[in-house]
Amino acid sequence: MKKLLLLTTGGTIASVSGANGLIPGITDTEIAGYLLEQNLGCTIESKALMEIDSTNMQPECWVRIAEAIYESYCDYDGFVITHGTDTMGYTAAALSYMLQNIAKPVVMTGSQVPIHYENTDAGKNLVDAVRFASEDIGGVFLVFDGKAIHGTRAVKVRTRSYHAFESINHPYAAFIEEGEIRYNKSVSLLRGDAEMKLEVSLCPDVFLLKLHPGTKPELFDFLRCHYRGVIIEGFGLGGVPNQGRSLVRKIIELLQSGIAVVMTTQCLEEGEDRTLYEVGRLAAGELIISSKDMNTEAIVPKLMWALGKTDDLGEVKRMMETPIAEDITIH
Numbered sequence: 001m002k003k004l005l006l007l008t009t010g011g012t013i014a015s016v017s018g019a020n021g022l023i024p025g026i027t028d029t030e031i032a033g034y035l036l037e038q039n040l041g042c043t044i045e046s047k048a049l050m051e052i053d054s055t056n057m058q059p060e061c062w063v064r065i066a067e068a069i070y071e072s073y074c075d076y077d078g079f080v081i082t083h084g085t086d087t088m089g090y091t092a093a094a095l096s097y098m099l100q101n102i103a104k105p106v107v108m109t110g111s112q113v114p115i116h117y118e119n120t121d122a123g124k125n126l127v128d129a130v131r132f133a134s135e136d137i138g139g140v141f142l143v144f145d146g147k148a149i150h151g152t153r154a155v156k157v158r159t160r161s162y163h164a165f166e167s168i169n170h171p172y173a174a175f176i177e178e179g180e181i182r183y184n185k186s187v188s189l190l191r192g193d194a195e196m197k198l199e200v201s202l203c204p205d206v207f208l209l210k211l212h213p214g215t216k217p218e219l220f221d222f223l224r225c226h227y228r229g230v231i232i233e234g235f236g237l238g239g240v241p242n243q244g245r246s247l248v249r250k251i252i253e254l255l256q257s258g259i260a261v262v263m264t265t266q267c268l269e270e271g272e273d274r275t276l277y278e279v280g281r282l283a284a285g286e287l288i289i290s291s292k293d294m295n296t297e298a299i300v301p302k303l304m305w306a307l308g309k310t311d312d313l314g315e316v317k318r319m320m321e322t323p324i325a326e327d328i329t330i331h
Ligand SMILES: NC(=O)C[C@H](N)C(=O)O
Pocket: 010, 011, 012, 013, 052, 053, 054, 055, 083, 084, 085, 086, 087, 110, 111, 112, 113
């Protein structure tokens, strides 16, 4: 019989109605109790790690989750983490980088409606997550509304609907219907032989900038003084203005100051490629990091993880552009 560890962090799934709106208040034992009643053919132990709306998640919280998994890694066959949906994509990606070579399933889930409410999606998501965490697979996944998504590929695309998450720029890992898991044959779920490594020295000094027509170049002077990494969500394939309020010189100044610059796109699908247009190429310097088809939810923690390891911009670029846990599929 498989032995699973349920780690709870809060989120809507564990929320109750408070004086100022929904707030986490349901304990890990209550959530585990619900699962045990379903007789899923596994044993489940639980531990509360935090009790927060995921809006309040910080990189330090990701580290606590990763450490909790690492500390109990040998004692369990799989892990289920309940988490708010709003930043679950970031946490799933962060865990994918911090838990290198993980050979057991780490399955994140949550809900759009609290577990004690009528019409809640919590029950289905929890049961599906436990089923997926009982499989002989390795990696970090997000299970929601009958779909299993690689941890580096989950994006919350709907604020209220049950089908809140999509797998962006990558096939779904599996579909879960009435307890049956149907794997997508084209994706890798293999357990590696390498030893699991915990890599939790993150550098949180990372800024994510979404450009808009009229972004002021002066903003970059502040970024240069306060951050070690800047991710720029450019237009289309990754263009940045080179006329009017041109940002080209400011980006070069960032690089000259030893700041890692990652170019990505505001478009949800199909990734960045700065070679097609002049507005993409002009911003290109030797050291600009291409995000290819990585999602923003993965780029942010990956850059924190890479900058946590080294100051060498060439090395940061190499790490960022190397595919990890299915985060990049175009080359
Ligand atoms: N559905 C949810 O879980 C949303 C909630 N605000 C959270 O992210 O914690």
